[in-house]
Amino acid sequence: MAKKKSEWFDWLKALLIAILLAFIVRTFLFSPIIVEGPSMQPNLQNGDHMIVNKINYKLNEPERFDIVVFHATEKRDYIKRVIGLPGETVEMRADTLYIDGEPVEESFLATEKSQQASGQVYTMNFSMEDSQYLPEVIPEGHVFVLGDNRSNSTDSRSSSLGLISYDQIVGNAVLIYWPINRFGFANE
Template sequence: MAKRNSEWFDWVKALLIAFALAFIVRTFFFTPIIVDGPSMLPTLHDRDQMIVNKFKYQINDPERFDIVVFHASDQKDFIKRVIGLPGEHVAYEDNVLYINGEAVEEPFYTEEQDDVLPYPGPTNDFTLEDLPGNYEVIPEGHVLVLGDNRNNSTDSRVLGVISMEQIVGTTSLIYWPFDRMQMVGK
């Protein structure tokens, strides 16, 4: 009888440790997310399932073109691409991205993608001053984000710059559906 109670206790202890580890990993390091909507087409598709790395930005700053997940509201997280970094001025003119007055190529954005987008066409011109907040440069601790499907994306053009406190983490691994399993990013 004592041996049976000992086995039972060992199983309960092992399950509690497993749940505790899963909770710690999900809370502090990695968590799944499901893409909701077409704003990141053609890079990410609606219902793609991804892993969010919550730890990376604890030791590194975001880089241009990282794909990030952030709290857009208390109820909703968005997935967008980092375009502008702190201290930079961002403008879009004639479908060209300008950072501090210099044209920057967007390697993930090609004219061929217009064939697969539900709302194809050029990105509407804007400057950082046109966005909510009317900043001349992106403030410290903030980034400017845009969806890859620029004509169907609620991003910094509507929300303004995003604070680092809003950012959950970065994502680059699509793990479901299997036929789309891949690393995405820059």
């Protein structure tokens, strides 16, 4: 009888440790997210299940072209790509990204841009300098984000979203794990 009691106690202890470890991992290290909507197409698809690295930005600051998950509202998280960093200016002109007046290649959109009909652009012209609701320069502790699907994305160009503070960032989306045919690292 004592052996059975000991065995049950061991199982209960193992289960509690597993639950505690799962809680710690999900709360502080990694968590799942499901991409909702078309704003990150073609690189991320509606319904993609991803793993978010929550510890990366506790140790480092976001880098250009990182795919980040952030609290857009109290109840909703968004997933977008970091384009501008603190101290920089962002401008889109003739389908070219300019950071501080210098052109920057967006290789993750090369195919989409090349498929545009003559005279059409993938990303409409935009300038922080001409914006009525953004500062001319990204302040410390903030980033400028865009969705990859530039014509269908609520991002930093929108007055309802604007710049994203580091405090809003949950983590960086690194791995697609479902559907299985899309398994792999996020296109960065």
